[in-house]
Amino acid sequence: QNASRAAGRHFLHIPGPTPVPDRILRAIDTPLIDHRGPEFSALARRALDGIKTIFKTTNPVIIYTATGTGAWEAALVNTLSPGDRVLMVETGQFASQWRNMAQKLGLVPEMIPTDWRVGVDPAAVEARLKDDKAQTIKAVCVLHNETATGCMSDIAAVRRAIDAAGHPALLMVDTISSLASVDYRHDEWGVDVTVGGAQKGLMLPPGMSFNAVSDKALAAGKTARMPKSFFAWEDMLTMNRQGFFPYTPATNMIQGLVVAIDMLHEEGLETVFARHERLAEATRRAVRAWGLEILCRDPNAYSSTVTAVLLPEGHNADAFRALALEHFNVSYGASFGPFAGKYFRIGHLGDTNDLTVLAALAGAEMTLSLAGIPHRKGGVQAAMDYLAEAHAKPERAA
Ligand code: PLP
Structure with missing residues (x-):
């Protein structure tokens, strides 16, 4: 007898990874297919089109074989250049980790502090941007939902704050623990890069993440000088247009993703x-x-x-x-x-x-x-x- 065996299901009530529905597990548990073949390209097109409805965007969404942290990095390296200033708000642990990443990559993050018990104060963002007369801040990076504290932020209000300051900074939003659980509108709210992850509202295992991009973010990408290779948007977008990826995608995760999207729309x-x-x-x-x-x-x-x-x-x-x-x-x-x-x-x-x-x-x-x-x-x-x-x-x- 194994005394460590617990009867029944484990109750996984951490804020992600979340329990994967049986229907998604069955979709992933399927024979491998050729990732350069017609069956895959049909699957990829379904995934690439379907995921746009979750971000509420008509622009491309890039799918990475990486956890959310990878999609954070992708957002920064595709739009910015070494030494660029980014404005962030210290809503909690995950905002701090994104800041640390920006610093390690050679950007210059500036943090608006909080006591970790509130969301983003749009007025503080507006005031800081108004002070930035030389417009050296190139991006505002905030979390829609700070998983570490359980505080959400009003992204439409952050957009309005940036506009009220008349500032051209890009708006980047982490929706890793809110996407597909809380209303989110990439296009309507004028977000430039939305970062998403698979293992929370999308009900998939960890290992897949997303960048939804605006035209302004794509344009910024043309002149961004941060080094990038695996995360480069351009290679992905070129291959995605044919329903393929520049490297071996996580084909079985994509099988799961299309079912997750179907399930969300069925409900x-x-x-x-x-x-x-x-x-x-x-x-x-x-x-x-x-x-x-x-x-x-x-x-x-x-x-x-x-x-x-x-x-x-x-x-x-x-x-x-x-x-x-x-x-x-x-x-x-x-x-x-x-x-x-x-x-x-x-x-x-x-x-x-x-x-x-x-x-x-x-x-x-x-x-x-x-x-x-x-x-x-x-x-x-x-x-x-x-x-x-x-x-x-x-x-x-x-
Ligand atoms: N951002 C938020 C809001 C998160 O909750 C997490 C993980 O929980 C991350 C980023 C990091 O994502 P990952 O652990 O998938 O790399």
Whole structure:
């Protein structure tokens, strides 16, 4: 007997990778095909066209065989030149990592600080750009959803801020933990490069990422001098026009991608977004009922995909997560930076529903008791009450 075997499914409630639906697993588990043959080019065209509907763009979307970090790098190296200034907002761990990457690549990032408990303040972006009279800032890079903190930002408002400052900087947005879970409009919001990833709202395994590009970004690419090879847009766009890639693409991931896109449209993007909002609100009601604090302190910035829960002083969130895994076979997300050890994150995104989220909340409520963390009972009940009411009155679900 193997004592380490846990019965039933693992409850993967980190904010990505998310559980991969069986239908996608079956699509990936398929015989290999020739990546230079007609069957592949038909598949690639479906993927390349279909993914545009998720980013809401009519321009090309580039598909990389790389995790989201690769698509971050692609966004920077295809549009910028060594020494260019980029304006970023320190919403949390992932914004900081993108900044570190920019620095390592030889760019000059400038960070607007926050306390990691809010989203981007468009007024601060506007003020900084207005100060940049010489227009040395070449790009504004922000996250739609800061996965580390559970704070979202209003991208349309950031666009308006850049326009109000009359500044020509490119707008680059990371949607790695919001794409296909929260409404996102690459074209309408005037985003120049949108960075996406496979393993969250798109419900795929890790290993695929995206750049959606504007005409302005493509034009900037003509004069950008950052070294690039694997990530170069031009080679990709040329080959993609024939339904091929410059190198061996992850063919089976692309099999999965077309099914993921079909599934999102079968459910309906608006329904997908409303489901995420409902599950997020149910989670927040549970947290409030426990008497615990949500890390994000701006209700307008609450994330629909992840909620970070602060534990009371003197209680360690890593020990809490370990206890939950040991007893209930559930994984929650870790904490970072100034809040390391102070919060845990409940992911409620991707192929998840009312009952999977209730299971995640039940695991958390029981672990709070096991760990001796002061809290009130009734978080799961509060979430159930909200969800039952939302189903009875669908127009109030969101
Ligand atoms: N950006 C955000 C917002 C993320 O959540 C992550 C990963 O979780 C990344 C970037 C990095 O992506 P990856 O781990 O796929 O390289």
